[in-house]
Structure formats: structure tokens, C-alpha cells
Amino acid sequence: MPQMWSAPVADGPADARVALPGSKSMTNRALILAALAGDPSLVRRPLRSRDTLLMAGALRALGVTIEDSGDDWRVTPGELRGPATLDVGLAGTVMRFVPPVAALAAGDVFFDGDPYARKRPMGTILAALRVLGAEVDGDALPFTVRGAGGVPGGSVTIDASGSSQMVSGLLLAAPRYGKGAEVRHEGPPVPSGAHLTMTVRMLREAGASVETGDDVWRVHPGGLRGGEVGIEPDLSNAAPFLAAALVTGGRVTVRDWPAETTQPGDELRRLLAEMGAAVTYEDGDLTVRGGSIHGIDVDLGDVSELSCVLAAVAALADGPSRLRGIAHMRGHETDRLAALTTEINGLGGDVRELPDGLEIRPRPLHGGVFRTYDDHRMVMAAAVLGLAVPGVEVENLATVGKTLPEFGELWAEMLR
Incomplete structure (x- = not known):
């Protein structure tokens, strides 16, 4: 049997500064x-x-x-x-x-x-x-x-x-x-x-x-030059940490957020604000402060790697959500639409798979096993749910090693 990780429940509002590894x-x-x-x-x-x-x-x-x-x-x-x-x-x-x-x-x-x-x-x-x-x-x-x-x-x-x-x-x-x-x-x-x-x-x-x-x-054909290339922090991996501020009603800051970037994770600023967060950017740091969690109707086709965490937040919102434009997620590390539907519903949720996305109607959730299908984004979604739902047992935490081996340690440090 895969090793289980007990997703920690937040015992109060998160208050943390997080430094993330590169993209x-x-x-x-x-x-x-x-x-x-x-x-x-x-x-x-x-x-x-x-x-x-x-x-x-x-x-x-x-x-x-x-x-x-x-x-x-x-x-x-x-x-x-x-x-x-x-x-x-x-x-x-x-x-x-x-x-x-x-x-x-x-x-x-x-x-x-x-x-x-x-x-x-x-x-x-x-x-x-x-x-x-x-x-x-x-x-x-x-x-x-x-x-x-x-x-x-x-x-x-x-x-x-x-x-x-x-x-x-x-x-x-x-x-x-x-x-x-x-x-x-x-x-x-x-x-x-x-x-x-x-x-x-x-x-x-x-x-x-x-x-x-x-x-x-x-x-066009031609030579490429070497030199120095700086790698920005991975903004998509910021999603669960910033979502934690919204879910716990707390405050989380991600350090060294680039002022200008091509990373799709930069859309977290807009998306979390639409879901009820207060988002500020100052001196290279991005801070999210939580409030009420609202449902959202949004096309995530350009930022689909944020969808798993946003689906978890939507399952805890005060109204329904529709995540659109993400049919291609069926061909990601796993069929993410089917996986999210199965696992959130397994905790008592009400998620319906659509041809191009998900419809999520919040319901009271309960603990249980959350399978992750060797998919790092599914682990992050489960961790977000576990902040508010006691008893979420997450399958194979180690799969986050795909993009963020330090996730477990960073998550625990954020909650301390």
C-alpha cells in the first residue's frame, strides 16, 4: 500500500513568508x-x-x-x-x-x-x-x-x-x-x-x-548563444501556499515574485482576488490575505496547471464554481478531471465532470483517503482541502518530488 500522509489541519489563520525554488x-x-x-x-x-x-x-x-x-x-x-x-x-x-x-x-x-x-x-x-x-x-x-x-x-x-x-x-x-x-x-x-x-x-x-x-x-536557422540564465521562482508551485491564506483566513507572502513574467502562475493574483482574497505586491513580494471564499466561473485554458488547487478552493467556497477550458487536462500526468471529480466526491463533495472542465458545488466535506495518481498537483489540492477538513489522508506525498521535493517541509513550516 502507498504511504499515507495526514494532511495537517490549520488550527488558526496562516501567517507565513515562503521562499520557493525555481521554475x-x-x-x-x-x-x-x-x-x-x-x-x-x-x-x-x-x-x-x-x-x-x-x-x-x-x-x-x-x-x-x-x-x-x-x-x-x-x-x-x-x-x-x-x-x-x-x-x-x-x-x-x-x-x-x-x-x-x-x-x-x-x-x-x-x-x-x-x-x-x-x-x-x-x-x-x-x-x-x-x-x-x-x-x-x-x-x-x-x-x-x-x-x-x-x-x-x-x-x-x-x-x-x-x-x-x-x-x-x-x-x-x-x-x-x-x-x-x-x-x-x-x-x-x-x-x-x-x-x-x-x-x-x-x-x-x-x-x-x-x-x-x-x-x-x-x-529561423542560426546559432544560439550561451551565457547566464536566471531562473525565477516557480509561481505555479505558489498556488497551494497562497490558497492557504484564503482557506484559513490568514496571510501568506511569497518572496521574490517577479514584477514581469511569462509564467502562468502570475494569474494567481487575479484568480484568488476573484475568489475573495486581498492581493498586494510590494518590494518584490506577493501577499495574499484571506476572507470569504467565493465561487468562480473562469476559463483556465491558459493556466491549467493551477486548476487542481483552484478546484480544491472552490470545494470550500460559499457558492458554486465552473472551471472551463481544461479538457486537455485529461492528458496530463493523470486524467485530472476524472481524478479531481472522484477524489473530492469521495470526501463528500459535489463535483461534476463537464466536456471542457468541472462544475463544483460546495458541500460539507469529511475525512478520507485522497488518491493522487502519481500526480504532484493532486497532492497539492489534497493539502489545501486538508487545511479545513480533518482526517484527509493523502496517498504518496513523495510524488511532489516531480516539481517541489521540499513541499512537505515548506507546508509544515507555513503552518507553524
């Missing part, structure tokens, strides 16, 4: 760009978690040198080569960002991961790589990229409505392709648009020439 999304993009650069890079204050360690391990296996330098990582590009066997775990950024890089290697590169990773959508990006001139055996994990030392590149049209990572993965490697790459999207809207904005900005900061239009992105 997973920025760290893994920075590692890809540094691996493809023409000279060494220093990635400052990267996140060290399962997802980023898997990314570093995959790039090392392809010939890139990544060394600890105090709190930083020093990345020295090398000749990309196979044969290599890569473990992607359950990390979407690894399984979708590394294959376009592996296509540049000389030799075969075999990819596999956790059992559920084999169910995550991969066919779109692998088919796109074939159009751009790469040879790939397979349409889902496990698969093999038969690297030929280069990729011709060109134009490709895809349906990226399942994940913006399909676009980002192609763009990040495109400067090294012979013709670069032009990626067009046709289909329902691409989710998580903020992450695409992050990809484009980080490419440009590394020296790439990138043009964007309506559902089209073009990256």
Missing part, C-alpha cells in the same frame, strides 16, 4: 537551449526536482556536460550522439522537448518512461518530426529517434490542442535545423498560451530569430 518550466527550457548553444551557459538557481533531473540526465546521455556550480548548473554543449536510452519519467517537458534534440544526434536514441507516460499524447510531435525530416520509429512511448546528425527542417502543420508542448518542443530545437522550422496550428485553441510566450521569449534571449502570428511560429 520547472524555465529550468527545462533553459537546459535545452544551453545544450544547443555554441558556448557554455550558467543556469542560475535552477529547480532540482525529478522532472529537471530527468531532463539533465537525458541531455547528459546525448553528450552534453551539466555540472553543479554551487547553487547553479554549468552547461557545456557537446557533440550530440547515440546510441542512448533515455528515461522521461512522467515529465511532459522531457518527453516532448528532447526528441527534437535527439533527431540532431548521430545514432539511435530510445525513449521510455513511467507506465502512465505511455498514455500521454505524443503522436502529434513525432509525426511533425517526420515531416521535418527526422526518422522516428513509433507514435507513443516507447519509441526510437534514429538520429542522423541533423534535421532538414521546413514547414509543418499540426493540431496542438492537446498540449502547447507540441509546439514548444519543435521551436526550441529549430535554430539547429537546416531550414529552421515553421509550425502552424490547425484545430481547437492551443492551451497554456503563457508557456508558448515563455518559449518564444527564451529563444529570443538566447539569440534566435523568431516570428509569430495567429497560430503560426517561425524560427
Whole structure:
């Protein structure tokens, strides 16, 4: 049986200042760009978690040198080569960002991961790589990229409505392709648009020439430069801590919140305010103060990684909520819509799964086992519920190691 963690109940209003480790999304993009650069890079204050360690391990296996330098990582590009066997775990950024890089290697590169990773959508990006001139055996994990030392590149049209990572993965490697790459999207809207904005900005900061239009992105061929890359705190991982202020009627401050950022977690300012919080930003710190918890009707398509925590807050609100635009969450680390519905209802809640999201009607909740499906965001949602509901037993706290290994310690410290 998985180890259970008793989610602590708040015995009063939270009052804490929290310092969070670096952004997973920025760290893994920075590692890809540094691996493809023409000279060494220093990635400052990267996140060290399962997802980023898997990314570093995959790039090392392809010939890139990544060394600890105090709190930083020093990345020295090398000749990309196979044969290599890569473990992607359950990390979407690894399984979708590394294959376009592996296509540049000389030799075969075999990819596999956790059992559920084999169910995550991969066919779109692998088919796109074939159009751009790469040879790939397979349409889902496990698969093999038969690297030929280069990729011709060109134009490709895809349906990226399942994940913006399909676009980002192609763009990040495109400067090294012979013709670069032009990626067009046709289909329902691409989710998580903020992450695409992050990809484009980080490419440009590394020296790439990138043009964007309506559902089209073009990256011209050319060299990438190394140098120093600073990693911001992970704002999506701030969600449960800031939500704790609202749920307990207390005050939580997250330190070093960037004044300007492409991270989708920055939307917490607006979303928690709509749910009843008082939100202030001063001297680089973001503070949330709690009040009454209100329901919300909102499209979370661009910020779906916040949805699990917001669903937990909504289950404790004074009125119903509807979370829309998140159908693609069925293809995340687990089917998050089904998982949230099952687990919150298992505690006495009233959650109904919709074609594109969730309808949540608050009811008195009771304790019980909250399964997490090896999904870090489900652990965070359970922790938020446990603040107000005694007896919530959370399955496998360790799964937060995917993006925030320190979660348990930070959570306990916040409540002290």
C-alpha cells in the first residue's frame, strides 16, 4: 500500500513568508537551449526536482556536460550522439522537448518512461518530426529517434490542442535545423498560451530569430548563444501556499515574485482576488490575505496547471464554481478531471465532470483517503482541502518530488 500522509489541519489563520525554488518550466527550457548553444551557459538557481533531473540526465546521455556550480548548473554543449536510452519519467517537458534534440544526434536514441507516460499524447510531435525530416520509429512511448546528425527542417502543420508542448518542443530545437522550422496550428485553441510566450521569449534571449502570428511560429536557422540564465521562482508551485491564506483566513507572502513574467502562475493574483482574497505586491513580494471564499466561473485554458488547487478552493467556497477550458487536462500526468471529480466526491463533495472542465458545488466535506495518481498537483489540492477538513489522508506525498521535493517541509513550516 502507498504511504499515507495526514494532511495537517490549520488550527488558526496562516501567517507565513515562503521562499520557493525555481521554475520547472524555465529550468527545462533553459537546459535545452544551453545544450544547443555554441558556448557554455550558467543556469542560475535552477529547480532540482525529478522532472529537471530527468531532463539533465537525458541531455547528459546525448553528450552534453551539466555540472553543479554551487547553487547553479554549468552547461557545456557537446557533440550530440547515440546510441542512448533515455528515461522521461512522467515529465511532459522531457518527453516532448528532447526528441527534437535527439533527431540532431548521430545514432539511435530510445525513449521510455513511467507506465502512465505511455498514455500521454505524443503522436502529434513525432509525426511533425517526420515531416521535418527526422526518422522516428513509433507514435507513443516507447519509441526510437534514429538520429542522423541533423534535421532538414521546413514547414509543418499540426493540431496542438492537446498540449502547447507540441509546439514548444519543435521551436526550441529549430535554430539547429537546416531550414529552421515553421509550425502552424490547425484545430481547437492551443492551451497554456503563457508557456508558448515563455518559449518564444527564451529563444529570443538566447539569440534566435523568431516570428509569430495567429497560430503560426517561425524560427529561423542560426546559432544560439550561451551565457547566464536566471531562473525565477516557480509561481505555479505558489498556488497551494497562497490558497492557504484564503482557506484559513490568514496571510501568506511569497518572496521574490517577479514584477514581469511569462509564467502562468502570475494569474494567481487575479484568480484568488476573484475568489475573495486581498492581493498586494510590494518590494518584490506577493501577499495574499484571506476572507470569504467565493465561487468562480473562469476559463483556465491558459493556466491549467493551477486548476487542481483552484478546484480544491472552490470545494470550500460559499457558492458554486465552473472551471472551463481544461479538457486537455485529461492528458496530463493523470486524467485530472476524472481524478479531481472522484477524489473530492469521495470526501463528500459535489463535483461534476463537464466536456471542457468541472462544475463544483460546495458541500460539507469529511475525512478520507485522497488518491493522487502519481500526480504532484493532486497532492497539492489534497493539502489545501486538508487545511479545513480533518482526517484527509493523502496517498504518496513523495510524488511532489516531480516539481517541489521540499513541499512537505515548506507546508509544515507555513503552518507553524
